[in-house]
Amino acid sequence: AQSVTQLDSQVPVFEEAPVELRCNYSSSVSVYLFWYVQYPNQGLQLLLKYLSGSTLVKGINGFEAEFNKSQTSFHLRKPSVHISDTAEYFCAVSKTQGGSEKLVFGKGTKLTVNP
Amino acid sequence: NAGVTQTPKFQVLKTGQSMTLQCAQDMNHNSMYWYRQDPGMGLRLIYYSASEGTTDKGEVPNGYNVSRLNKREFSLRLESAAPSQTSVYFCASSESQGALYGYTFGSGTRLTVV
Numbered sequence: 001a002q003s004v005t006q007l008d009s010q011v012p013v014f015e016e017a018p019v020e021l022r023c024n025y026s027s028s029v030s031v032y033l034f035w036y037v038q039y040p041n042q043g044l045q046l047l048l049k050y051l052s053g054s055t056l057v058k059g060i061n062g063f064e065a066e067f068n069k070s071q072t073s074f075h076l077r078k079p080s081v082h083i084s085d086t087a088e089y090f091c092a093v094s095k096t097q098g099g100s101e102k103l104v105f106g107k108g109t110k111l112t113v114n115p
Numbered sequence: 116n117a118g119v120t121q122t123p124k125f126q127v128l129k130t131g132q133s134m135t136l137q138c139a140q141d142m143n144h145n146s147m148y149w150y151r152q153d154p155g156m157g158l159r160l161i162y163y164s165a166s167e168g169t170t171d172k173g174e175v176p177n178g179y180n181v182s183r184l185n186k187r188e189f190s191l192r193l194e195s196a197a198p199s200q201t202s203v204y205f206c207a208s209s210e211s212q213g214a215l216y217g218y219t220f221g222s223g224t225r226l227t228v229v
Contacts, residue, residue, distance in 0.1 A: 105157040
């Protein structure tokens with residue numbers, strides 16, 4: 001069964017510092033992986049996705065993630081964060097059941113960027 | 116603006132009351148989903164509809180029912196609300212191959228059951 005584990009529930013960093021949000025997945029088949037961001041009191045929006053091809057995926061707002069099959073990881077990185085990046089970040093994996101695709105989400109990582 | 120619209124945005128219910136959460140999308144998407152979000156639990160799938168006329172249970176369906184009224188609308192009903200159903204509810208939609216295109220989420224309904 002496909003699932004994801006986000007290794008940190010909270011990550012505090014200072015502005016302009018680099019950040020890495022960690023995500024490990026478990027799946028016995030090929031996977032599609034995603035990162036979503038949720039700003040306070042809003043819905044989720046797609047940051048980036050890995051479907052196939054290059055293992056380094058670039059997304060919006062300067063974020064990128066690297067798919068590592070041997071380590072079953074899909075960590076999210078940004079070289080220099082801004083106050084506005086404060087949000088909750090969710091890793092997700094696609095799951096096919098009954099012929100339809102669904103997303104299974106991790107429990108989330110709250111990123112707090114401090115001045 | 117195109118997207119997923121959820122109503123209401125906030126609701127307080129007494130234990131045992133019923134209510135329906137409404138969701139509509141104007142992107143001509145085939146698939147629609149209802150998730151609940153609880154602190155430290157991430158998003159958990161309640162029900163989904165792969166296409167108009169079909170619905171299926173997700174991870175946490177107990178206490179809920181859904182209706183795919185047409186291609187645009189997918190409602191979630193609580194027949195007898197319980198405090199354990201206090202949560203933020205999100206509706207989402209996607210093309211049939213949702214993994215390729217990603218989901219579009221609504222802004223959520225914050226439900227409190229007292």
